[in-house]
Amino acid sequence: MDFKDYYAVLGVSESATPEEIKKAYRKLARKYHPDVSKEADASDRFKDVGEAYEVLKDPEKRAEYDQLRKYGARADGSFQPPPGWQSASGFGGGGYTEADARQFSDFFEEIFGGGRRGGFGGGFRQSMKMRGEDVHARLALFLEEAFNGCEKQVSFMVHESDEQGRLIPRQKTLKVKIPAGMREGQHIRLKGQGAPGVGGGEPGDLFIEVELAPHPHFSIEGRDVLVTVPISPWEAALGATVTVPTVSGKVNVKVPKGATSGRKLRLKGKGFPGKHPGDQIVVLQVAMPEQHTAEAEKLYEKLAELEKGFNPRSKLHV
Amino acid sequence: MTSKDRILTVEVTDTDGSTFSLREICERGDCHAEFVIKLVNYGVITPLDEVPEMRQWQFDVAALNRLQKALRLQRDLKLNLPGLAMSLELLDEVQDMRREVDRLNQRIRQLMGE
Numbered sequence: 087m088d089f090k091d092y093y094a095v096l097g098v099s100e101s102a103t104p105e106e107i108k109k110a111y112r113k114l115a116r117k118y119h120p121d122v123s124k125e126a127d128a129s130d131r132f133k134d135v136g137e138a139y140e141v142l143k144d145p146e147k148r149a150e151y152d153q154l155r156k157y158g159a160r161a162d163g164s165f166q167p168p169p170g171w172q173s174a175s176g177f178g179g180g181g182y183t184e185a186d187a188r189q190f191s192d193f194f195e196e197i198f199g200g201g202r203r204g205g206f207g208g209g210f211r212q213s214m215k216m217r218g219e220d221v222h223a224r225l226a227l228f229l230e231e232a233f234n235g236c237e238k239q240v241s242f243m244v245h246e247s248d249e250q251g252r253l254i255p256r257q258k259t260l261k262v263k264i265p266a267g268m269r270e271g272q273h274i275r276l277k278g279q280g281a282p283g284v285g286g287g288e289p290g291d292l293f294i295e296v297e298l299a300p301h302p303h304f305s306i307e308g309r310d311v312l313v314t315v316p317i318s319p320w321e322a323a324l325g326a327t328v329t330v331p332t333v334s335g336k337v338n339v340k341v342p343k344g345a346t347s348g349r350k351l352r353l354k355g356k357g358f359p360g361k362h363p364g365d366q367i368v369v370l371q372v373a374m375p376e377q378h379t380a381e382a383e384k385l386y387e388k389l390a391e392l393e394k395g396f397n398p399r400s401k402l403h404v
Numbered sequence: 405m406t407s408k409d410r411i412l413t414v415e416v417t418d419t420d421g422s423t424f425s426l427r428e429i430c431e432r433g434d435c436h437a438e439f440v441i442k443l444v445n446y447g448v449i450t451p452l453d454e455v456p457e458m459r460q461w462q463f464d465v466a467a468l469n470r471l472q473k474a475l476r477l478q479r480d481l482k483l484n485l486p487g488l489a490m491s492l493e494l495l496d497e498v499q500d501m502r503r504e505v506d507r508l509n510q511r512i513r514q515l516m517g518e
Contacts, residue, residue, distance in 0.1 A: 112481075119480055121473050122495065124502070136480075220432055222469065270503075273465040275422045290432075293465060300510045307507075314514050371515065 090193045092138035092151065100152070104143065111139040137190045147198065154197060218281035218290035219245070225294050227268065229301040233333045233358060235266035240294060244281040262294070267359040270298045270306065304333060309364025310357045316373035317341055332356045332366050339368060347372045423452060423462040433471045440471065446489040448474060 093100055096110040117123060118131040125131070141147045223242045231238070240260050245253045260279060268274070273293050280290025298306065305312045315330050325343035329336050332353065339351060349370045357364020378386065430437050441458065443449045449470050451461035463471075474492060477483055483491060 116481055119477065121476055132480075217431065220468075220472075222472070273469070275465060293469070295469075300506065303514060305507055305510050305514070312511075314511075 095134045095138040107142045137194050214285050216284040216287040218283040220290040221280040222293045226297045228299050232268045236264050268296045272296045311366045314369045314371050316371045322372045345370050422465050426461045429463045448489050
């Protein structure tokens with residue numbers, strides 16, 4: 087087991103006052119709160135910070151920790167509590183704490199005992215009928231999966247009581263049939279698939295929030311799907327029928343004569359499916375060939391002569 | 405693989421249509437109705453139809469998520485109600501801006517042909 091340096095976690099010195107510890111904790115709790123931070127390891131950092139504060143804010147626990155830090159930590163960073171070690175200020179006594187001891191590390195549990203060993207009182211939990219916790223999970227989908235519907239595997243952690251009423255974390259995996267037309271931020275509710283109830287209570291629900299992975303060609307605005315479609319200068323000038331991709335396949339679209347870059351064409355009902363299906367918005371972009379033949383250059387010169395009244399920079403007053 | 409680890413296939417029949425009464429949302433959030441009423445008064449969460457009779461209030465899944473987020477922030481960061489309301493608004497704004505930045509970056513990449 088690795089040793090946890092709670093002082094380093096909070097970024098304070100060993101001689102830090104309770105005020106300094108509280109201040110450091112508050113600052114880091116705000117920074118790493120999983121509802122605030124988008125950093126990948128925010129949840130783990132937040133747990134570490136909470137665990138460190140739980141120990142260092144309490145003079146008794148802090149004194150015990152300091153002793154262990156002095157004698158239990160090994161040079162290679164690992165940790166072994168001294169033989170016969172037993173905490174006098176642990177969680178085992180069922181003392182009130184706002185922190186969720188289930189979240190704490192093995193290191194914490196080894197020193198102080200923890201919620202997983204019945205910190206909330208197994209008998210109390212067992213004798214009470216309680217509904218299981220709702221579980222919230224996120225699921226990233228590719229655009230095509232969200233558009234067409236798909237079957238996805240979702241894994242999440244639930245806390246279950248064992249025969250002694252101890253809370254044991256367990257990974258639960260479900261295969262979920264995602265309906266067509268799910269969009270970013272939408273929620274799916276799976277009744278009874280959250281944590282199991284206690285003492286015959288009904289299980290909680292699983293709520294899945296959908297996230298969409300960025301697509302190389304399509305972007306989403308509400309129910310509408312946007313795609314930028316390059317067209318040639320002559321297609322723009324003369325009008326043309328061009329093939330355009332949609333999420334559900336290719337379609338032919340009529341580009342009007344005299345189209346400009348940024349012009350939007352709306353394909354009704356080709357956006358996200360649903361009761362009120364969205365549209366696909368085709369944004370035209372005039373693309374130039376990288377090279378011209380000598381003959382084409384001559385034609386451009388002729389065109390320049392014929393269209394010399396046109397100033398594309400007139401809006402810039404130049 | 406133990407029997408506990410078996411993979412169940414579940415079909416979703418209940419997307420955004422789920423609603424919760426005041427009592428149900430309190431049970432799920434493990435909080436008092438007074439707290440939910442205060443959040444409604446501060447505009448942090450909103451019932452689907454703002455009828456004066458609280459017993460008729462119905463909340464959607466997004467409101468439940470927001471309530472649970474508010475409870476976590478209050479518990480972990482010791483925020484009072486006005487602070488909570490402002491934090492949630494700012495977090496929403498940050499999230500919207502992050503999404504907008506992602507969307508615009510994606511559009512730029514598409515326009516650049518990357």
